[in-house]
Amino acid sequence: MRPVWKENPSPGYQAIKAVVLGGFALVIVIPILVVVSTSLASDRDIIDAGGYVLWPSHPTLKAYQTLFSGGLMGRAILVSVFVTVVGTAIALAVTIALAYATSRPVLFGRPVLLMVLFTLLFAPGIIPMFLVVKQFGLLDSLWSLILPGALGAFNFVVLRTFFMNVPGELLESARIDGASDFTILRQIIMPLSKAVIAVVGLFYAVGFWNAFFNALLYLNDTSKWPVQVILRTYVLQGKSLSADQLGVEPLPQPQSLQMAVVVVALVPIALVYPFLQRHFTKGVITGAVKG
């Protein structure tokens, strides 16, 4: 909403704005475009272009067929999908329950709230975290990626703030009609907060999908590696994926294969992102700046 005095923007300022914002946007878009294009490029495109392709003239899905044909990468995709789906479900359930229970003045509500907020102040540290995960017998188990991430304090604050703003009268009348707290949570609070829950769900899902360091720390077994670790090992560090790791022959150009790994890591986010984007501002702001 523009202020109402409505001055005509001077062309000089307009040009500066266009250059700054346009430049920023291009710097974001071009690397992603090059990666996607190269992953779709045929061997000939890549050789002609000397490595990178801005726009594939003979697009092919060969690199993706190779990746999804099983082997190391196929398993990694399954691992990442499993961790993301199960992790997000568990994290949402835990966070919603805790955020609702502390959003009203109830028995133990206050101390539990302080317990959560304290986690914002201090991080336990890598070594004790590792020792605890090891003690629980979670090393080399996918649960080591899921359980430590099951409650994010920021997401908790976002949900709790939103729940607190649900009018008390609504809950009161439901209670008079005999609804239990469980029913109220399921049938009033959750339907009212769908958009915020979706955004928090996205934050969790992105966290689980992007998990790299936890996987590096807790998983030695290569067959349990998620996509991000594969990305690091075979693209960033430049180790090449061999035919028996991929389970097919002949291999496409290593360049397009590598870029296909990059795209696999990127695509799920690019898919859900547009649907949730319009809720971001609301979600972030309920959590951060209030009033």
Next chain:
Amino acid sequence: MLKANSTKRQVSSGLPLKAKWRRDWQMVLLMIPGVLFLLAFFYLPVLGNVVAFQDFQPYLGIMHSEWNGLQNFVNLYGNPDFWDALRNTLLLAGVQLLLFFPVPIGLALIVDSLVSNRIRRWFQTIAYLPHFLSWVLVVTLFQQSLGGAGFVNNLLRQAGLDPIPFMTNPDTFPLLVVAQLIWKDAGWAMIIFLAALTTVDVSLYEAAAADGAGRWRRLWHITLPSLRTVIVLLLILRIGDILSVGFEQFILQRDSVGPGAAEVLDTFTYYAGVVGGDWSSGAAAGLAKGVVGALLLWGANALAHRLGEPGIFQKRGAS
């Protein structure tokens, strides 16, 4: 918010414990999974920091390892690698604070002044996206774009120029790190400033314009003061976080630029403890970092209060 409090729950807060339990047991049940999680994956590890005061041996475990008081901290004090890591951390944090922090504010001011809502939405959609990409992906994209065999150097070579070692030069590493941070998070960090800008009272601008204040005067006397609270808040959070410059970003690039430039406190902890097996030194470094970070946050917040700003804790308490 006040409305929410005026339910029978508050009215009857003088009830005996048993009655409260009968009324609230379902709510308490809902808290249990979250509390168990906090105990297992936050409070237990926090207590696990005692290994920083032990000569920890994995096969003996925490219960049977020997206590050695402050010896691990004394060892750290004499370890030049630790000091290098600390120096790198502070240097990188300083560069980030100086070069990264103003960018989202500037972007938000420009976006807010856009007249076309359509361009505005487009830009926001593109600018938010990189925040959701993992560090592995961001570093990979930089590698593919600026690396020795990357896109830009390919172009340079084709033009007959010498390639530039963007990704492997330890001297320019802090700049590379900030560039990555801006690429990934500047657009996202802009959200909060944009939100703060929408709360500015438009009549202030009108009054100022009527009094003859030009574009820049309005920016200086209305827009920026309105952003002050948010800027201070984010600055405090940043200072509290100053010792965590970004773990994954450094561990991913430590190989290519060398530990001399990319070793920070977190990577030091990881390599000394998990990789090197010196659990106690790693834990001591990690604990020192956690405590100093919490103190910095506390101090910055107190300073903000002193300057008459709301800071962070007060806000939370009021919620």
